[in-house]
Amino acid sequence: MNETKLIIADDHELFRKGLAELLSKHEDIKVIKSVEDGIEFMNILKSNIEAHIVLLDITMPNMDGFQVLKEMKNLSSTIKPIVISMHNDGNYIAKCAKSGAYGYLLKNADETELTKAIRMVSKGSKYFSAEISEKMINFMSVQSVSEDILSNKETEVLGLISEGLTTKEIASRLFVSARTIETHRANILKKLEVKNTAELIKKAAKINLI
């Protein structure tokens, strides 16, 4: 049976020791190195150490987990990172997933979840628990970045303008200030290269924005 070689990168010694001890009970998992910050980890990464997985903390001195993930991506490292963090907010999870993390664990994860994640990742799949996934998706859903000419909000504003609503009415409907709507409108005019509302409606209809 293949042994999964593991590196732990965390700035807390007690945590590293506890984690190593926990994992030592499992024969298929071997902690081969413990480092206390990102720089140390990068050093051993560059020494061509043979390892499969790194359990990576995000909040570390000198070089934090995000930077490490970025560096690993740049170096096309074969070591698969699993982030293990105190942060349980969607944005952290999403960022890590985007940056190339194979898994995301909370530090208070159970032993079973921990080992499950390590095993799944070592087989090549990604592991995000149901709870983690939900948080990530929740976050991503509001983050939907429009690739269109206009942002979502701008499209919404444009729609209300075309319905003939005044700036004030649009502002109160969208729960923003009148100046915000004015700025949106100005930005829309600029983006669609028109000078006034009449031209704006014409152009928007032409390119099927409304």
Add this chain to the structure above:
Amino acid sequence: MSIKTLILIIINSLIGFVVLILSLLFYNQFSKVLNDRILLQLNSIKTLKQIQVENLIQSEWNDFLNVKKIDTADLDTNFKIPDSILSLDGIHDLTPYHKEKQTSIGFIQSTNEGSIVKIIPYHKLKKILLERTGMGESGESYLVGSDYCLRSQSRFFPDKNPYKVKVKTKGVIDALAGNKGRGVFKDYRGVNVYSVYSPLETSYLELVILSEIDVDEVTLPLKKLRYRLFVLTLGILIVAVLLSLLLTKMISNPVKNMRKNLKIMAMGNYNQSDDFKKNSIEIKEMFDALANLKDSLRGAVNFSNQIGNMNLNSNYTPKSSNDQLGKSLIAMRDKLLEFRTNEQKSRIVTKRLLLDGLEKERKRLSRELHDGIGPHLTSLKFYVENNIIDPMKKIEMKTIVDSTISEVRLMSNALMPSSIDDFGVGATLTNFVRSIENSTKISIEFEDLTKHSKSKITNHQGINLFRISQELINNSLKHSEAKNIRITLSEFNDFVSLFYFDDGIGFKLETAKLGSGIINIKQRVEICNGTIVINSEQGRTTTFEIEFPIKNDL
């Protein structure tokens, strides 16, 4: 000496002097002309009398020579003519030889029968001499013999024998010496007279004729004139005094008023506004200038009042380039303004430092909890996992540790979400709102329209925006009874706008409790150079519009 007295003295002495000089000149001129006139008239009267007398004598003489037959009866009785005289043919003054000393001008002609004597009748002479036309009250013409005795009747002593009157006056003496002349001197009465005299000498006759008039009579008009002049002078002086009194009143009253005004002003009161008679252009101008001065002083006083009340936006235009008071007041205002601005700046800086320190401390505590205690707790969990054999105890202990970890995580997040540093305020607020939503029935929606990774909202602004939102949400939850809260954070190129809405009961801005966090929010807006518009009234929805500027120069 007061200006009034001064003007009175100067003007009146001037007028008095002029009037006096004029009167004297006029009087002198008049009296000189009068003198000349009188003497001229006297002279012509005297000449007339002289000619009449001479004519009389001549015609009598001729008659005498032709007739040569004369009654000499009373001649013998009345005269005692010495032979020496009788032997001289001609005209004689025979008065001294008359018994009664009656004036007698006689002719003596020696003939074969002895000397013939004839006396000119006295009444003929008298008629000529007493004819006083043009001689006034006191004028007379008379003859005086070489013995200084009067030969014709005196007007003043009609009953007295003329021969008894001695006339040894200056004129007679001079005339007897053979001179014609005129003058003013005392006559035989001892009264000053104008006198014209000349000798009257025919044959042996040695007489003096004089025409005289009393000085008193002549100078009567002069006296009258003098009196009139005196009255006139007095009148002019009285009028002058009255006029100058009026004039000084006209001049000195405004001066007095001015003095009064200036005194009041010197005591610092620029508000008195007495109305004065302004009886000339200059005085009117003077008072206008005073009014101007008062106005400008009042303006300066008002301005300094404004400054005193720290109303530093009030303005003041200096009255002229020399308005030192106005200029220094403006300088003072500018200094105060600068001072206030500086003070405001330093106050904001102080607030900022205070809040920043607070945030820093929170952040430190949050980190401490999250990164210090958190890992210890996870280590503890590993320890339990590794070392506790009893599965029941293990699960129980693990549950306790887990809930502790959750609690620590919540506390850490509440103190300072680390995601502000890592993901910005948009993501942090998204997380925050979600965590609140799970624990309340109120619908809270947050729309994040920040630019995420391209966001230019500074960490400092982010923290403050987060704190403000936190505060607002807290307020809504605690006080507003709102069912819906809507928050939008929109980032644009040059500003970021936080819009907060709730449909609760609203509040009155003036009565909002100090602890309600509004002050805290305003302070945060202030230290970020932001603006805040609060729309809230009791019973209506509440909105907050907060804007922070975004700097693009980095």
